[in-house]
Amino acid sequence: MTGPSTTGGRGRRLRDRLPVRLRHHWKPAATLGVGLVMMVAFLGDVRISPYVTSTSRVEADAITDNVTGTVGLYDTSVSHTIQLTYQQTDFEKMMKEFEEDGTKDYLKADLVVDGVYLNDVGIRLKGNSTLMSLRGDQGEQGKQGGGEAGPAGRAGQAGQAGQAGQAGQAGQAGQGGGRGGGMVQYDLSAEKPEELPWLVKIDEYVEGRAYQGEREISLRPGSNGQVPLNEALSLSLTGTSGQQAERYAFTSLEVNDRPAATRLMVENPDTDYGDEAGDGNAVLYKARAGSSFAYQGDDPSAYESSFKQLNKKGSQDLEPVMKLIKWVENASDEEFARDLDQYVDVESLAAYVATQNLLLNFDDMAGPGKNYLLRYDLDTKKFSVLGWDYNLTFSGDATAGPDDSTGMGGGMPGGGEGGDGQRPSGAPEGMPEGLPEGEDMPQGGPGGADGEGQERGGPGGGAAEHPLKTRFLETDAFDEVYLTAYRKLYQEFYASGTAAKEVKAIAAQARAAGAGSEELDTAVSQLTGTVTDRAAALAKDEQVTG
Numbered sequence: 001m002t003g004p005s006t007t008g009g010r011g012r013r014l015r016d017r018l019p020v021r022l023r024h025h026w027k028p029a030a031t032l033g034v035g036l037v038m039m040v041a042f043l044g045d046v047r048i049s050p051y052v053t054s055t056s057r058v059e060a061d062a063i064t065d066n067v068t069g070t071v072g073l074y075d076t077s078v079s080h081t082i083q084l085t086y087q088q089t090d091f092e093k094m095m096k097e098f099e100e101d102g103t104k105d106y107l108k109a110d111l112v113v114d115g116v117y118l119n120d121v122g123i124r125l126k127g128n129s130t131l132m133s134l135r136g137d138q139g140e141q142g143k144q145g146g147g148e149a150g151p152a153g154r155a156g157q158a159g160q161a162g163q164a165g166q167a168g169q170a171g172q173a174g175q176g177g178g179r180g181g182g183m184v185q186y187d188l189s190a191e192k193p194e195e196l197p198w199l200v201k202i203d204e205y206v207e208g209r210a211y212q213g214e215r216e217i218s219l220r221p222g223s224n225g226q227v228p229l230n231e232a233l234s235l236s237l238t239g240t241s242g243q244q245a246e247r248y249a250f251t252s253l254e255v256n257d258r259p260a261a262t263r264l265m266v267e268n269p270d271t272d273y274g275d276e277a278g279d280g281n282a283v284l285y286k287a288r289a290g291s292s293f294a295y296q297g298d299d300p301s302a303y304e305s306s307f308k309q310l311n312k313k314g315s316q317d318l319e320p321v322m323k324l325i326k327w328v329e330n331a332s333d334e335e336f337a338r339d340l341d342q343y344v345d346v347e348s349l350a351a352y353v354a355t356q357n358l359l360l361n362f363d364d365m366a367g368p369g370k371n372y373l374l375r376y377d378l379d380t381k382k383f384s385v386l387g388w389d390y391n392l393t394f395s396g397d398a399t400a401g402p403d404d405s406t407g408m409g410g411g412m413p414g415g416g417e418g419g420d421g422q423r424p425s426g427a428p429e430g431m432p433e434g435l436p437e438g439e440d441m442p443q444g445g446p447g448g449a450d451g452e453g454q455e456r457g458g459p460g461g462g463a464a465e466h467p468l469k470t471r472f473l474e475t476d477a478f479d480e481v482y483l484t485a486y487r488k489l490y491q492e493f494y495a496s497g498t499a500a501k502e503v504k505a506i507a508a509q510a511r512a513a514g515a516g517s518e519e520l521d522t523a524v525s526q527l528t529g530t531v532t533d534r535a536a537a538l539a540k541d542e543q544v545t546g
Contacts, residue, residue, distance in 0.1 A: 122204025225519025
């Protein structure tokens with residue numbers, strides 16, 4: 001008898017056609033399939049927002065080529081040099097696009113830093129208000145055309161102020177109002193690229209490359225006699241107090257065959273900056289210019305226009321920021337006092353707020369430029385606030401105490417309040433480029449969005465506000481931790497004489513980089529005067545000295 005045919009007759013049963021492994025585990029597979037069908041049936045028209053909750057320490061954008069060099073990039077004890085070389089036609093194309101619509105695209109260039117050559121880095125213009133003079137009368141045209149908010153300008157009066165001959169308001173004071181506080185308008189020109197504010201991106205065209213662990217270098221506004229001494233001083237004092245601050249150094253900058261200019265180069269908060277404090281298991285978020293600290297719903301993507309995530313992309317998202325904003329907005333006064341330490345490192349926040357007051361920072365987290373970073377510790381699940389962009393420090397009233405505002409309402413040089421709704425002279429990088437006539441300052445300007453309120457009873461009719469900072473200062477339960485931090489930092493900055501010593505050291509660094517001039521001498525004298533006045537005023541304040 002022959003066996004059954006393998007080519008004719010009835011075919012194999014359906015179950016016999018399935019892979020053996022699937023036949024053995026058909027029940028879980030069937031359950032999963034039914035579940036998917038039900039999800040489609042019941043949630044087919046519902047938007048599902050992905051929340052990333054992994055605590056992975058792996059950074060997707062890893063450094064694979066770290067150029068070490070021979071001299072520490074931010075070693076302030078040595079002289080530094082930077083040379084940038086690019087094709088002039090590429091530069092002209094970039095400038096034309098910026099002048100027409102404010103676009104700030106990268107330009108390919110070769111970089112030599114302290115003698116080390118790196119080909120094909122990316123450089124782009126950095127800043128907003130500081131670049132207005134490059135756009136000629138574009139700002140005024142924007143105002144006449146309805147004042148639309150373009151990327152780099154719209155600015156009406158602010159646009160005119162940056163043009164040639166307008167640098168003079170601050171020029172009378174060298175470093176500007178506030179006796180050395182950096183309230184200065186720079187007369188920038190495409191004919192002098194060595195004076196332009198640049199962002200140098202080491203890995204823009206070469207993936208994974210860094211220089212001494214740095215992917216980005218910021219060449220700050222101001223050159224030669226207008227180099228921002230106040231920013232260097234603020235970074236130095238903040239760093240020596242144990243708080244995280246960007247590293248800096250003065251350098252000589254040459255662009256193509258142009259004469260060298262003295263510049264301040266500063267570490268730019270980037271992918272790796274958030275890993276440098278603590279054990280590195282943290283996510284860093286940068287507040288964008290004109291950002292809002294208002295609850296926008298439970299979709300993290302709704303906050304991308306206000307905050308930029310700098311690191312751990314792919315393993316983390318903006319959900320922690322969203323939750324913080326929601327809680328700050330909805331918590332009662334009792335809940336805020338009782339539970340703030342569950343969301344924020346309160347001692348760290350106290351130190352940040354005290355530092356901004358002591359440094360007379362016109363543009364901190366509550367300022368018009370919203371210059372701050374949020375660092376979320378993945379171990380403690382708490383936020384800390386970090387400062388950055390200190391070019392408007394030492395600009396306010398040197399007699400301001402711990403309860404006084406250093407913002408627009410009470411800290412403008414000469415007592416001005418900028419009450420016409422326009423950006424003040426020498427407004428900070430990142431501040432929206434002017435406003436149409438009749439519009440108020442954005443949230444965080446004088447008195448916040450509604451023009452009312454003050455910080456802890458500060459002077460004037462409109463102190464800048466930020467919900468987290470303002471509520472912290474207004475809550476009596478935090479008076480002790482705030483004043484404790486303030487007194488400690490006062491001792492470290494002023495009573496010890498550190499600030500006065502640092503002014504001399506920073507001035508010497510700038511001169512070593514080639515900035516020696518009568519204009520620089522005047523700026524040093526004015527900044528010294530501000531520091532002296534600040535120390536003397538605080539020494540007479542019983543709240544500060546106890």
